[in-house]
Amino acid sequence: MKNTIFLIDFFVCVISNSFSQTVSINKIDKPLQEVITSIEQQTSYRVLFNAKKINTSAKITIDVKNVPLKEALDIITKKLEINYIIREKQIVFVDKKPVIQSRQISGIVKSNSDNTGIPNATILIKGTKKGAITDFDGKFTYLIKDDNINNVILEISYLGYQTKEIAVGTKSYFDITLEEGATSLDEIVITSSYGTAKLKEEVVGSIATVKAKDLGLEQPVISIDELLEGQVAGVSIQISSQLGEPVKIDIRGQGSITPLNSNIVGTSTQPLIIIDGIILSEEIGLDGNNFFDVGSGNLSENILNPLAKIGIDDIESFNILKDAAAVGLYGADAANGVIIITTKKGRKGKLSFTASNQIGVTTAFNGLKYLNGEQYQTVINEYNTNSGNLQNVQPWNGVNTDWFDLLNTTGLFSRVNFSASGGVKNSTYRASLGYQKTAEAQINNSFEKINASFSYRYNKDKFDASIVFSPSLALKKDPNKLYSFALPPTIPVRDENGNYTRFDTFGNPLAVANQNISDATTVAFLTSLQANYTFSDRLKFSTLFGLDYSDKDEDRYFSGLNGSGDFGTDNDSPFFRDPTDSFGLVKGRRMLRNRDTRRWNWNASLAYNNTFGKNHMIDGILGIEARKEKVNFGYAMGRGFDNESVPQPVENAFEQDYQNDISESAGRSLFSQLNYNYKKKYFFLVNFRIDQSSAFGDDRNTAYNGGIGASWNISSESFLKDSEFVDFLRARISYGTTGNSRIGSYRALGLYTSNFNGYNGLDYANLTSAPNPNLTWETNKKFNVGFDFNFLKRFKFTTDFFRDEIIDQIVSRDVIVESGFTNAQINGAEMYNQGFEFALNTTIIDKKNISWNSSFNITTIRNEVTSLVGLGSDFSTAEVARAQTVGYATSTIWGFDFIGIDPATGRELFNVNNQIYDGSQVRTLFGPSDWKPIGDSQADFFGGFNNTFQYKNLTLNVMMSFTYGADIMIDRVLFDNYRVLSNRNISVNIFEDAWFNQGDEAIHPIIINDNPLISNSTKYLFDTSHIKLRSVSLSYNMPVKKLKIPLNSLSFTLNGSNLFYWFKNKSPKGKNGVAEFRNQYPESRTFTLGINTTF
CATH class of the missing domain: 3.55.50.30 (Phage tail protein beta-alpha-beta fold)
Incomplete structure (x- = not known):
């Protein structure tokens, strides 16, 4: 004590x-x-x-x-x-040590698309690395310790979704919904099909990323590439009015010269398309137009768009690679750009289901207006009177058959899709089944397909493997290209006995629709197998095998019961008429075709990454690739059957013809790429690829291509780092070479075609193109400089200048007859494409219950041929006004200046070399060498404009596209080729605009048989500049939770597609203009109602 x-x-x-x-x-x-x-x-x-x-x-x-x-x-x-x-x-x-507070919070993180929990989502205390990760069901629990808990901000993120911030306040439970779509620079960009990906801020090349959900999937398209129209700067989309045909895609202009005179298929101008690592086979026509173009092109093969095999609802995203830094890994196949398509995959979480259904109606619009019966007879009589055939002048018979109205009805559209996806600890899966039928307004013009998809991924420790399998079945019914809306209106549908009225050559269209067959059935599948092994955080091995298989059978039967089964009097003509038959009828014909395509590709690669110190980061890839494609073609034709009531086997025909062809190509490659960045400010890239192809001679079959690129994230510099105006600013530059080897099979060795039932019944083969052991690769020198600028948290602007110089282009040239060949392929042309791209995305309004997002893009491209070997120009022989001439674009339209109709004679007048000539003189005195540039089918600029408005649960989406300055040459047979009047109708314009009497101020010449018409003149040239209202959709998301509906989500969508065109040159009232003249079939306007649900 x-x-x-x-x-x-x-x-x-x-x-x-x-x-x-x-x-x-x-x-x-x-x-x-x-x-x-x-x-x-x-x-x-x-x-x-x-x-x-x-x-x-x-x-x-x-x-x-x-x-x-x-x-x-x-x-x-x-x-x-x-x-x-x-x-x-x-x-x-x-x-001072604060008083530490603590509170346990919990909740769930869900996806806005299906209202299901997101596993492995990250919840962090903002500004720290402390937080939690959601479990398998998307749920989380976390104990917060902070001196001021109420002011703590939670930051919730997951790959592919927009990051969300939430203040804790006084709450303990959080129900969090993430919106799909990564934000700003956190967006992951797929940079190749070899498994490489980067954050957007790290990308050096020019790459456009488009999520499929932003393309308007409710539109009633057959293939997903149709939705790219007006969506991406630098990408031109030309959609055929014929169902299921390939979409012409030009990335920064046409990448190669198109043959004009030769029967040889030219180098591909389409981009390389890769789906889940599978290199798609491009379905193109055969060498030798007469092979599948039996009968003046009317019976050509039904070419199928390869992307029609894929279900619209199975697509996740597009990545479009444009410049050398982006496409360099693909070397000699990347001259026209690369499109990488990723399909939807499963993700960890409970098994969830998605079901959707769309139904709609289709009507025809912008259809040609033809002469009615009385007008037609007036024109016929005028023709016979002026031609001196007075005995053929006769009164109108009172018949006024509107073939267009009879052959068009209301079409129907339907699409159904069902999918299931989920995943457990080490695996994820997704399966889908879809059905779609598009029946256009024209009778028997339809496309129907069933598609399925299955994907599975297994991941454990350092190993993961995946498989994708997508089978499909497609049936295309063609309205038969011999059937026409333009038959004479004075012919009744049926005769006095109630039978279809016979009509030579084309056949009675209604009889054709009911008695003929024109079907193409395609069975196909895509599959890929991929495996990866991660040796360490720095080193990873990957391998992938892809297969694209399709088998197409085409059946065309022209019944002997109608005129379409008739033939010409020349025994050597495919239209053979039996002269002993009083009706000249051989009782029909039938053509069968088969195209069997098998393409595989395999690659293996090592990927490496490392960080040196704090500021130096590198990553790279080194790999090998092999590929092979084989296409078997078969053709059989029979003419003259004993039984004309039903289709008969070809072997029962009076005359039989059989042909076949094999197209085969193979290649192998070594590819590499190295990326370096310093402080995530300065980025550098170099890639290199070696390709070998069977298309070329042994000493010319290797190509070396590569590229370099750099980018500077200017906004990371100290002088901009704290800027309230600039969010992100980057400069990019790249240069490199690519090539184009997609020219068909073994071209350096020459081409042969085999035939059966030849002389004395023997089989034989004939040479179609001379061998050229010096034939080598086309080379595309690509330069690009661009800027990316995000500012004020609302605007994202991108601009690029590009120049592509294409040398050693493969063209066909005539050779001397003594060689035994008619032509040979050589490296004989050079040209360039250059232009600017601009794209702007902006958030105009961003409030709790209302938002408005807008996007705009515009592109301008110039093309010019700079060299042609062997010829100064290469003119078309078919009077389609095409030519390849040094100093001009490949898209230049050539011909004569039409200046009007002579009021005194009714003859056409032309300005040639500043002198006035009529049509007869032009025909006699001048030829292609006297043609001058009169137009250009390449637009001065094109682009798109999209707006999305959202108010609470309502969303309105409006999509538009535009083009300006592109010209089109219209076939004169629609206007004033009076010689065809005996078996077809022509445009209603002729009735009011033709020359009838001396002194008439007319547009079309005198109606007479000896008036030589000049088809390639400005008279038939039209400006296609227009704005197109592509799609308007209105959707409503039901508040399922509030209404206690036992579903994760439920939405309804109304859509109108291909709604309207505003042309610069409007069609005259009651007459035809460019809107009506430019398509083979009328265009289709479709309205649909759709429902989508997840559970």
């Missing part, structure tokens, strides 16, 4: 002695360090502190005189908001 009392007295004395010391301090706005020095000088204490926590430079004002040390210390620490501790002869300044 005494000892205890002694110790207490001792410490009290010490403390009392400490605090009994006095100090005088007079410091006005001085650093704390000076105050500390003053205390140490006046007392026996030493002042200690942690320099990382106590700022001794902090200014303080204190004025005390002879006050106890404790009082002075209290004043100092109060003003600086710190504490102090006295230990023996030491004063220790310490920071």
Whole structure:
């Protein structure tokens, strides 16, 4: 007890002695360090502190005189908001330790698309690395420790979704929904099909990423590429009015010269398309137009768009690679750009289902207006009178058959899709089944398909493997290209006996629709197998095998019951007419075709990444690839059957013809790429690829291509880092070479075609193109410079200048007859494409219940041929006004200047070399060498404009596209080729605009048989500049949770597609203009109602 009392007295004395010391301090706005020095000088204490926590430079004002040390210390620490501790002869300044609060929070993170939980989503305390990860069901629990919990901000993120921030406040439970679509620079960009991906801020090349859901999937398209129209800067989309045909895609202009005179298929101008690592086979026509173009092109093969095999609802995203830095990994196949398509995959979480259904109606519009019966007879009589055939002049028979109205009805559209997806600890899966039928307004014009998809991925430790399998079945019914809306209106549908009226060559259209067959059935599948092994955080091995298989059978039957089964009188003609038959009928014909395509590709690669120090980061890939494609073609034709009521086997025909062909190509490659960045400000890229192809000779079959690129994230520099205006600013530049080897099979060796049932029934083969062992690769030199600029948290702007120089282009040239060939392929042309791209995305309104997002893009491209070997120009022989001429674009339209109709004679007048000539003189005196540029089918600029408005649960989406300055040459047979009047109708324009009497101010010439018409003239040239209202959709998302509906989501969508065109040159009232003339079939306007649900 005494000892205890002694110790207490001792410490009290010490403390009392400490605090009994006095100090005088007079410091006005001085650093704390000076105050500390003053205390140490006046007392026996030493002042200690942690320099990382106590700022001794902090200014303080204190004025005390002879006050106890404790009082002075209290004043100092109060003003600086710190504490102090006295230990023996030491004063220790310490920071104030807050009172730590804690609260346990929990909740669930869900996807806005299907309202299901998102596993492995990250919940972080903003500004820290502390937080939690959601479990398999998307749920989480976390204990927050903070001195001010109510002000804590949670940051919730997951790959492919927009990051969300939520204030904790006083809540303990959180129901969080993430919107699909990564934000800003956190967006992951797929940079190749070899498994490489980058954050957007790290991408050096020019790559456009488009999520499928942003393309308007509710539109009633057959293939997903149709939805790219007007969506991406630099990408031109030309959609055929015929169902299921390939979409012409030009990325930064046409990448190769199109043959004009040759029967040889030219180098592909389409981009390389890759789906889940599978290189798609491009379905193109055969060499030798006569092979599949039996009968003047009317019976050509039904070419199928390869992307029609894929279900619209199975697509996840597009990545469009444009410049050398982006496409360099693909070397000799990337001259026309690369499109990488990723399909939807399963993700970890509970099994979820998605079901959707769309139905709609289709009507025809922009259809040609033809002469009615009375007008037609008037024109016929005028023709016979002027031509001296007065015996053929006759009164109108009172028949007025509107073939267009009879052959068009209301079409129907339907699409159904069902999918299931989910995943457990080490695996994910997704399966889907879809059905779609598009029946256009024209009778028997339809496309029907069933598609399925299955994907599975297994991942454990360092190994993961995946499989994708997508089978499909497609049936295309063609309205038969021999059937026409343009038959004479004076022919009745049926005769006096109630039978279809016979009509030579084309056949009665209604009879054709009911008695003929024109079907193409395609069975296909895509599959890929991929495996990856991660040796370490730095090294990964990947391998992939892809297969594209399709088998197409085409059946065309022209019944002997109608005129389409008739043939010509020349026995050598495919239209053979039996002269002993009083009707000249051989009782029909049938053509069968088969195209069997098998293409596989395999690659293996090593990917490496490393960080040196804090600021130097590298990653790269080294790989090999092999590929092979084989296409078997078969053709059989029979003419003349005993039974004309039903289709008969070809072997039962009076005449039979069989042909076949095999197209085969193979290649192998070595590819590599190295990326380096310093401080995530300066990025550098170099890639290199070696390709070998069977298309070329042994000493010319290897191509070396590569590229370099750099980018500078200017906004990361100190002078912009804290800018409130600039969010992101980057400059990019790249240069490199690519090639184009997609020219068909073994071209350097020459081409042969095999035939059956030849002379004396023998099989034979004939040469179609001379061998050329010096034939080599086309090369595309690509240069690009671009800027990306995001500002004010609302605007994202991208612009690029590009120039592609294409050399050693493969063209066909005529050779001397003595060689035994008609033509050979050589590297004989050079040209360039250059232009600008601009794209702007903006968030105009972003409020809790209302938003407005808008996007705009525009592209301008110039093309010019700079060299042609062997010829100064290469003119078309078919009077389609095409030519390849140095100094002009490949899209230039050539011909003569039409200046009007001579009021005195009714003859056409032309300006040739500043002299006036009529049509007869032009036909006699001038040829292609006298043609001049009269138009250009390449637009001066094109682009798109999209707007999305959202108010609470309602969303309105409006999509538009536009083109300006593109010309089109219209077939003169629609206008004033009076010689065809005996078996077809022509445009209604002729009735009011033709020359009838001396002095008439007319547009079309005198109606007479000896008037030579000049088809390639400005008379038939039209400006196609227009704005197109592509799609308008209105959707409503049901508040299923509020209404207690047992579904994760439920939405309804109304859509109108291909709604309207505003042409620069409007069609005259009641007449035809460019809107009506430019398509083979009328266009289709479709309205649909759709429902989509997840559960």
